[in-house]
Each structure stands twice: as structure tokens, then as C-alpha cells.
Amino acid sequence: MSQFFYVHPDNPQSRLIKQAAELIRQGEVVVYPTDSGYAIGCQMEDKKALDQLCRIRQIGNEHNFSLMCRDMSELSVYAKVDNVAFRMLKNNTPGPYTFILKATREVPKRLQNPKRKTIGIRVPDNVIALALLEELNEPLMSTSLILPGQSLAESDPDEIRDKLEKQVGLIIHGGYLGEQPTTVIDLSEDEPVVVREGSGDTAPFL
Numbered sequence: 001m002s003q004f005f006y007v008h009p010d011n012p013q014s015r016l017i018k019q020a021a022e023l024i025r026q027g028e029v030v031v032y033p034t035d036s037g038y039a040i041g042c043q044m045e046d047k048k049a050l051d052q053l054c055r056i057r058q059i060g061n062e063h064n065f066s067l068m069c070r071d072m073s074e075l076s077v078y079a080k081v082d083n084v085a086f087r088m089l090k091n092n093t094p095g096p097y098t099f100i101l102k103a104t105r106e107v108p109k110r111l112q113n114p115k116r117k118t119i120g121i122r123v124p125d126n127v128i129a130l131a132l133l134e135e136l137n138e139p140l141m142s143t144s145l146i147l148p149g150q151s152l153a154e155s156d157p158d159e160i161r162d163k164l165e166k167q168v169g170l171i172i173h174g175g176y177l178g179e180q181p182t183t184v185i186d187l188s189e190d191e192p193v194v195v196r197e198g199s200g201d202t203a204p205f206l
Contacts, residue, residue, distance in 0.1 A: 021135040028169025035125040036096040037153025041142035058148040066120030067139035094125035096199040100186040144181040152179035
């Protein structure tokens with residue numbers, strides 16, 4: 001049975017954030033709010049937790065996984081960012097975007113796209129998510145909480161509880177959110193490519 005924390009969306013209770021980070025370190029899979037619906041995540045190095053996350057979402061190793069980072073400096077540890085990409089990232093983070101970039105050696109191989117050696121990276125514009133990342137002091141392996149057969153991200157934490165309370169270690173209730181997942185932009189080659197249109201405006205990348 002999962003734990004269920006009501007966390008204030010503007011002033012997250014530090015006690016609950018600390019408990020949430022501790023559960024992640026212990027290997028739990030966690031559902032948490034972002035600026036584009038709810039996401040599901042686990043510790044970056046935890047293979048068992050990642051396998052569980054893949055079972056819940058019914059996705060395979062070829063899925064484009066993302067690292068949720070707290071800021072640009074953390075992002076640049078895990079992704080190779082040239083000058084053009086840096087400007088685009090600087091102008092559009094934090095925000096509802098996932099950027100696909102070439103991974104550095106800091107990214108575990110199993111999280112990289114096996115053929116392209118890329119990783120999705122994002123910096124969320126959500127107070128709870130950023131507080132959690134700050135407490136963890138490392139990125140969170142993450143993906144939008146889009147359940148099997150659905151095309152939109154989950155937005156209602158009470159419904160998430162009904163569906164997933166026996167499959168995850170923690171659900172953070174951070175309010176009722178939009179259903180649009182992130183806009184995905186591939187910056188791994190010379191020209192930006194819009195891979196998925198979501199909640200972020202695509203105009204800066206066209």
C-alpha cells in the first residue's frame with residue numbers, strides 16, 4: 001500500500017519532502033506533480049525500481065527516459081550541450097519541455113537510448129518537484145504518468161491513488177493539474193526537431 005502525502009503546491013512542507021526523498025533513496029517508485037501533469041520517477045541508479053516503473057507504464061528499454069534536473073548546471077553534467085542548445089535551454093527552462101540530448105558518461109547506460117546514446121532532460125517549473133530534487137541532490141529518473149491505453153498524463157491524484165496505490169511507494173498530492181504531457185524537443189543533432197507537441201509552446205524551436 002503506497003503512502004499518500006498532501007503537499008502544499010506553493011509552500012511544500014519540508015518534513016514531507018524529506019520523507020519523500022528518503023523513500024526514493026530506499027528504492028520506492030514515486031508519483032509526483034510537475035508543470036505538465038503528474039510524473040512517475042525513481043532513483044537514477046536503481047534498476048529494480050526502474051523495472052517496476054516500466055511494468056506500471058508498460059514500456060520497454062527502448063523508451064526515451066528522462067532525467068528531471070533542478071537547474072541548468074545539473075543538466076549539463078548529464079547531457080552534452082553545445083552553444084546553440086544552451087541558448088535554447090536557457091530561454092525555455094524551467095518549463096514544460098523535455099529536451100533530447102546526447103548523454104554524458106554520468107548517465108547509466110540503461111537509461112540511454114540504446115542506438116542514439118541520448119537522454120531526455122527537463123527542468124520542471126513546479127515548486128514541489130524542485131523542492132524534491134533539491135532534497136535528493138541528484139536528478140530523478142522520470143517519465144510522464146501516462147497509463148497504458150491512455151494518451152494524456154494523469155492529472156487527478158485521487159484517481160491515481162485508486163489505480164496505483166498497490167504498485168508505487170508514494171503518491172504526492174500536489175493539486176489537480178493539466179493533462180498535457182511535456183513538449184519534446186530533440187536537440188541532439190544540428191537542427192531542433194519537435195518530437196511531440198504538448199504543453200510547451202513549439203514556436204521557439206521552429
